[in-house]
Amino acid sequence: MNVQWVGLLRAWPRVVSLAAIALCAGATNAHAYIDPGSGSYAIQVLIGLVVGAGVAVKMYWHRITAFLASRNAKAEKPTNDE
Amino acid sequence: MSSEVVPSSFRDPSGFLFRRDGILLRQINPSYREEYELLRSSGLYDRLVEMHLLTPHTEIDAAGATDTAYKVIQPEIVPFISYPYEWSFSQLQDAALATLRAQRQALENGMVLKDASAYNIQFQRGRPLLIDTLSFARYQEGEPWVAYRQFCQHFLAPLALMAHRDVRLSQLLRVHLDGIPLDLAARTLPWRTRLQPGLLMHLHAHAASQKRHQSRRTSKRRARVGRHAMRGIVGSLEGAISRLRWRPSGTAWADYYSETNYSDAALEEKRKLVGRFLDAAQPRSVWDLGANTGLFSREASQRGIRTIAIDADPAAVELHYLDVRKRGDGNILPLCIDLTNPSSSMGWEHEERDSLLARGPADCVLALALVHHLAIGNNVPLPKLASFFARTCRSLVIEFVPKEDSQVERMLATRADVFPDYRQDVFEESFAPHFTLVAAEKVPGTARTLFHMRAASCPEA
Numbered sequence: 148m149n150v151q152w153v154g155l156l157r158a159w160p161r162v163v164s165l166a167a168i169a170l171c172a173g174a175t176n177a178h179a180y181i182d183p184g185s186g187s188y189a190i191q192v193l194i195g196l197v198v199g200a201g202v203a204v205k206m207y208w209h210r211i212t213a214f215l216a217s218r219n220a221k222a223e224k225p226t227n228d229e
Numbered sequence: 230m231s232s233e234v235v236p237s238s239f240r241d242p243s244g245f246l247f248r249r250d251g252i253l254l255r256q257i258n259p260s261y262r263e264e265y266e267l268l269r270s271s272g273l274y275d276r277l278v279e280m281h282l283l284t285p286h287t288e289i290d291a292a293g294a295t296d297t298a299y300k301v302i303q304p305e306i307v308p309f310i311s312y313p314y315e316w317s318f319s320q321l322q323d324a325a326l327a328t329l330r331a332q333r334q335a336l337e338n339g340m341v342l343k344d345a346s347a348y349n350i351q352f353q354r355g356r357p358l359l360i361d362t363l364s365f366a367r368y369q370e371g372e373p374w375v376a377y378r379q380f381c382q383h384f385l386a387p388l389a390l391m392a393h394r395d396v397r398l399s400q401l402l403r404v405h406l407d408g409i410p411l412d413l414a415a416r417t418l419p420w421r422t423r424l425q426p427g428l429l430m431h432l433h434a435h436a437a438s439q440k441r442h443q444s445r446r447t448s449k450r451r452a453r454v455g456r457h458a459m460r461g462i463v464g465s466l467e468g469a470i471s472r473l474r475w476r477p478s479g480t481a482w483a484d485y486y487s488e489t490n491y492s493d494a495a496l497e498e499k500r501k502l503v504g505r506f507l508d509a510a511q512p513r514s515v516w517d518l519g520a521n522t523g524l525f526s527r528e529a530s531q532r533g534i535r536t537i538a539i540d541a542d543p544a545a546v547e548l549h550y551l552d553v554r555k556r557g558d559g560n561i562l563p564l565c566i567d568l569t570n571p572s573s574s575m576g577w578e579h580e581e582r583d584s585l586l587a588r589g590p591a592d593c594v595l596a597l598a599l600v601h602h603l604a605i606g607n608n609v610p611l612p613k614l615a616s617f618f619a620r621t622c623r624s625l626v627i628e629f630v631p632k633e634d635s636q637v638e639r640m641l642a643t644r645a646d647v648f649p650d651y652r653q654d655v656f657e658e659s660f661a662p663h664f665t666l667v668a669a670e671k672v673p674g675t676a677r678t679l680f681h682m683r684a685a686s687c688p689e690a
Binding site: 184185186187188189190191192193194195196197198199200201202203206 | 373374377378381430431434435438439440441442443452453454455457458459460461462464465
């Protein structure tokens with residue numbers, strides 16, 4: 148169970164990177180007026196989701212592993228009792 | 230008591246720089262009061278000064294400021310202002326990382342950098358330092374980083390271009406004073422840079438997002454970036470910047486010392502001679518023009534003299550900076566400037582960024598093994614060279630390299646000798662109207678002569 152969760156979390160950057168690549172495919176020279184503020188705010192939200200998740204995971208890693216370990220222990224307990 | 234506003238200081242409504250009786254001061258406007266008090270009360274100011282990331286200041290009497298001044302501060306003086314388009318790759322990289330460290334610390338103290346301009350960083354005692362005390366704003370949970378675009382344009386884009394395309398692209402910063410537009414950087418960078426997550430996100434996807442939003446508006450309120458996300462963005466930028474690499478190799482200049490015809494003994498004699506002339510001149514500041522990797526800049530630096538080491542070759546300047554950084558030599562600032570086209574006055578009303586000459590004069594200029602490059606390599610007649618040097622310094626240590634020298638012979642081997650006036654007697658005649666000769670000595674073991682001259686009319690600082 149915990150292995151699946153960790154795998155999913157690790158895959159996040161790759162998933163979002165692919166999405167970003169798709170975005171980049173449309174990048175062309177901007178001759179018109181650009182409002183860099185809007186685009187820069189928008190991309191921060193996206194990047195923030197990716198890297199922010201990483202920061203949160205790093206900060207709470209011990210709690211997450213402890214939680215997953217306790218769940219595993221509970222799940223394994225009944226089989227031991229049989 | 231005379232006061233004048235510094236011409237480059239007009240954009241920030243929080244305050245401005247002015248000079249009172251020649252002393253540089255910063256006025257803080259009432260609109261910045263709350264933020265300034267938070268900067269002090271949160272401990273951020275003390276912490277950043279302790280980390281050598283922010284220029285220290287003292288609060289002083291507000292007389293001479295405008296009526297609306299909330300406070301006047303006197304920042305520690307940066308003796309020589311340099312600009313990002315004059316920095317080597319590692320200098321710009323170190324400046325970028327210093328900006329991010331300041332931002333990271335600001336977040337810890339409940340504030341944020343509202344401004345991430347490369348022009349807010351100066352090299353003081355060899356280290357990059359934030360000089361704008363008014364760059365900090367209160368951090369509002371959820372707000373995106375307002376200076377993110379500026380950081381990417383001022384630091385990430387030029388560094389990526391230098392590392393992945395060509396180091397000379399740093400000169401785009403001379404054209405784009407507010408940093409290199411991200412769409413331009415994205416189009417110029419090799420496609421493979423999209424495979425690097427940092428460059429993909431902060432540069433390519435960022436440029437694409439700007440393009441997508443050019444006709445839409447995303448307000449700061451709608452775009453929410455949490456605290457973890459903000460830290461993650463700063464960390465990710467640090468990673469992207471740190472991973473960029475450029476190592477000089479194979480340039481004509483980086484190997485210059487090993488390729489000259491100087492014997493070790495002649496080089497040592499020249500070093501001693503330069504040292505003696507410096508001891509006689511007693512300068513407080515030196516510009517070593519054509520410094521290469523700084524062999525002779527060290528002569529000045531070892532005497533505790535502030536030395537600006539200027540060279541046109543990005544590889545030489547990079548190697549020099551890496552050496553200075555490794556040795557912790559705070560007296561030398563290597564800069565990449567081409568004397569045949571030195572930095573000019575730029576920006577609004579030509580007053581935001583000073584030309585090289587406007588930042589002088591130096592007490593002493595070293596021009597060693599330089600004259601032949603300018604006179605023969607760049608066709609500058611000797612009288613014009615003399616008038617140029619007269620504008621740069623109060624005293625001059627200059628080497629004349631005659632045609633018999635193998636370096637000049639090599640330069641003339643592939644071109645017609647159209648320099649009948651390139652002779653030592655003409656050199657001395659050309660400099661006589663501007664300089665008084667103090668001493669002239671042959672460099673032992675060579676055909677060269679080293680002159681020590683004093684400017685006839687010393688330009689004022």
